[in-house]
Amino acid sequence: MDGEPSRPPESAAEDRLRWNARYRRATPSFEPHPLADAAWAAGLPPGPVLELACGRSGSALALAERGRHVLAVDVSDVALAQLACRARQRRPAGQLACVRADLRTFVPRRATCALVLSTRFWDPDVFRTARQAVLPGGLLAWEALADSEEAGAQPRPYRVRHGALGAALGPGWEVLAERRGPHATTSVLARATP
Numbered sequence: 001m002d003g004e005p006s007r008p009p010e011s012a013a014e015d016r017l018r019w020n021a022r023y024r025r026a027t028p029s030f031e032p033h034p035l036a037d038a039a040w041a042a043g044l045p046p047g048p049v050l051e052l053a054c055g056r057s058g059s060a061l062a063l064a065e066r067g068r069h070v071l072a073v074d075v076s077d078v079a080l081a082q083l084a085c086r087a088r089q090r091r092p093a094g095q096l097a098c099v100r101a102d103l104r105t106f107v108p109r110r111a112t113c114a115l116v117l118s119t120r121f122w123d124p125d126v127f128r129t130a131r132q133a134v135l136p137g138g139l140l141a142w143e144a145l146a147d148s149e150e151a152g153a154q155p156r157p158y159r160v161r162h163g164a165l166g167a168a169l170g171p172g173w174e175v176l177a178e179r180r181g182p183h184a185t186t187s188v189l190a191r192a193t194p
Helices: 012-025 034-042 058-065 077-090 124-133 164-169
Strands: 049-052 070-074 096-100 113-118 134-145 173-181 185-192
Touching (some): 034 113, 034 185, 049 058, 049 124, 070 077, 077 096, 124 134
Parallel strands (some): 049 070, 113 134
Antiparallel strands (some): 173 185
């Protein structure tokens, strides 16, 4: 599949330390991602939301404030602590649970989520697993860093070419939108057909 990592993956511990350092340096904004807003506007069936590689997600907070039960999963305990602290301050109507996990080994229950959301993250194996977690009629909203489309450009790790997300869904999905985004990203919003 397009976007397969071309370098040895970091260990979960190395990944956690790298992201923890990054989250300690930057001030959190907790702004919801436009892809989460697009998913909400497209209409969600009843059911929980799963956000993968959530960081300190304003999307998870916004969806919980709209009454959804949200499971926010990330490798960074620093980001999750910041997210949990903000959730306690804002007291969302729904429930927000934070789980620290390496997404390469995290396996959500199949066909249980009204929405699976991930932004600025790409791993083809995690994407395949995430698809399976969406219940019939539910949505998959995924954004990844985009690979260069210049002739002769070599694929880079953890990036995907524009159009590859929708193509990777396979049968049983209706692509509602596939877009190039700011900051060299590509995204797909798709509904699992009932």
